[in-house]
Amino acid sequence: MGLSNNPIQHPPYFRTWQQKLQAGLHQPITDLMIGCLITISILLTFIELAFPIPTPKWLTLELISQFISGLFAIELVLRWVVAPSKARFWRNYWLDLLAVFPLFQFLGVNPGIRFLRLVRIVRLLHILIRYTSQLPLRIRRLTPEYLLILELLIATLIVGSIAVLGFERDHNPNMATFGEAFWFSIYSLFSGEPIPEPLRSFGGRMITVLLMLMHMTLFVVFTGTVSAFMVERLRNENALMELEQLTGHTIVCGWNRKAEIIVREYRAAGKTREKPIVVIAFVDDEHTIIEPDLKPNVLFLKDDFTKVTVLEKAGIRRAETCIILSDKSHGRSEQDADARTILAALTAEKMNPDVYTCAELINREYSSHLALGRVNAYVVSQEHSAFLLAQVALNHGLMGVFTELLTYEGGNHFYRIPVKPEWVGKSFLELFLELKQTYNAILIAVDQGQGQFQVNPQQYTFKADDQMILIAQHNLQL
DSSP states (O other): OOOOOOOOOOOGGGOOHHHHHHHHHTSHHHHHHHHHHHHHHHHHHHHHHHSOOOHHHHHHHHHHHHHHHHHHHHHHHHHHHHOSOHHHHHHHHHHHHHHTGGGGGGGTOOGGGGGGGGGHHHHHHHHHHHHHTTSOHHHHTSSHHHHHHHHHHHHHHHHHHHHHHHHHTTTOGGGOSHHHHHHHHHHHHHHSSOSSSOOSSHHHHHHHHHHHHHHHHHHHHHHHHHHHHHHHHHHHHHHHHHHHTOOSOEEEESOSHHHHHHHHHHHHSSTTTTOOEEEESOOSOGGGSSOGGGGGGEEEEOSOTTOHHHHHHTTTTTOSEEEEOOOOGGGOOHHHHHHHHHHHHHHHHHHOTTSEEEEEESOGGGHHHHHHTTOSEEEEHHHHHHHHHHHHHHSTTHHHHHHHHHOSSSSOEEEEEEOOGGGTTOBHHHHHHHHHHHHOOEEEEEEEETTEEEESOSSOBOOTTOEEEEEESSOOOO
16 A cells, blocks of 8 residues: 655755655565564454453553554654655555554553554555566466455455454354354355354444455456456467467567557558468457457467467467567566567577568677577667668658658558569669669669678679569569
């Protein structure tokens, strides 16, 4: 139940004492200490309410509990002092304020309210959930929903049993021990009604109502979680069956805004309009991150694209193209993202030397690994973006030309076509004129194979294995 707003970052020597205090209250070590104190407080309250304890020992436990509650009160005061929004503070910490209310027992307040300390378990759950979300993705994706259900179930049983015992011990001889209160909580929680009989005190009846409400809540959450799991399982099985039938498809490793642009370009290009695309990435719901008109040709495989078994599932041995994007999700550094790209590219080439592999790097110094692994092409994203910005700045209005040439959604585009037998032996200038006059296409470069290109050569004679790079409004039908 921590504050969600982040303080403005200042150099340490310029921070005020309020900013330093706020930063300290948001440190992981602070949450760890609070979690430990909450656990101790709950255990002490459990012992006080559940077991008969001699008066001297009871006073000792009560003093320790009051001391811990005092620490929580000090912490809440400090959070209130440094809170940028007081309204948000009250909204986030009202349960914690309720939990320190037993401190006022010395004013004559009923000692039975010490069970209010148990509401701190809600904050403990918030801390656990927050730090569970920072675990490695492979661990976090196992059963987070089931973990939450289990935490709610345990918290409900413990709090309900102790509260029932505290309210009913002096009014109901059938609720004199913790075991009886515990089994009453279990029956009420799972059956949705008080079993074997309703409680007698007003507080006990309110706890029974809360247990029945939790029965409905947990039932709905559990049913929804299982249903979602089964639907996801069936959808994944259907997707795997479809993957086994694919051939000549394109695999995209990683998913972000660039991946959606790639899918759109494949859809806009004539020769790849119907080509299926398999995306390997951890995405929560692809339906929220892909345009509806792009869905029919896209299959999602939710897994790690660096695994051999996952690439095998995606049909890498039957694929025509493999595009690997830099994956900086989940807090990965640029170095980690490039390492994953290199690993996936080399694995794909090893599994299928005929697949055309395109990789995205962030740092050029790692490109030698791709060259040694004979990866077909790579793009240094930050570097090429800088080149483009420099050209646009030096040649005003050039961005419109780049935009038209680099997208298939309209205008002229780049095309690569083979040299016809009758063109072998002709010069670059001869073919330049013929292509312009016959097809309204502009010849700009020659692909000699093995990564060798000649752009706008002054003198060149075409050979049988050459490929021509040209600009045209549509793909030439030769």
